[in-house]
Amino acid sequence: AQSVTQLDSHVSVSEGTPVLLRCNYSSSYSPSLFWYVQHPNKGLQLLLKYTSAATLVKGINGFEAEFKKSETSFHLTKPSAHMSDAAEYFCVVTLFGNEKLTFGTGTRLTIIP
């Protein structure tokens, strides 16, 4: 069984300040983990993925995430927020090689000018 918990339903940060979106996962086996972003009225776009290679994963638009097995976490970070980062972010877990994705409930990121 697998599950994912996004610890914050809504995060607000000022433009130019760091972003931290938190995600904890539960998985019986070695998981694959993803972060997807959904801009208003758009589909989902992959930000980054972890598939048992390097634990620090770099994605698009300056985002990165670190896989911490001891803490069962996969938090998403960005050093400096931009207005265009305002969107909903989903943490996703799947078993390696399994196409069944389990989504978190999402974190809405608001950027304050």
Add this chain to the structure above:
Amino acid sequence: EAQVTQNPRYLITVTGKKLTVTCSQNMNHEYMSWYRQDPGLGLRQIYYSMNVEVTDKGDVPEGYKVSRKEKRNFPLILESPSPNQTSLYFCASSTLLNEQFFGPGTRLTVL
């Protein structure tokens, strides 16, 4: 351009009137899935298909049907829609071990 397409993008219908939402991908992907997105619940998987003629239930399959007669197409069928199926629906496709590519979504309202 590599993409997943869905039609229609918006649909308003009435309870009990059968409808089909089409999904097509041009990337020769083996895997295709349908999800519904509801506020506060994230995306939940309805059905998925690992290849032609191979489909299986996801987390919320009740009230839905799918078929996979061709590799590129994976239609979602609502035989008798009900208001609790009002939602935003996404189709996705992928190859083995890779991330899923999502379509633009279909917003369905059942009155």
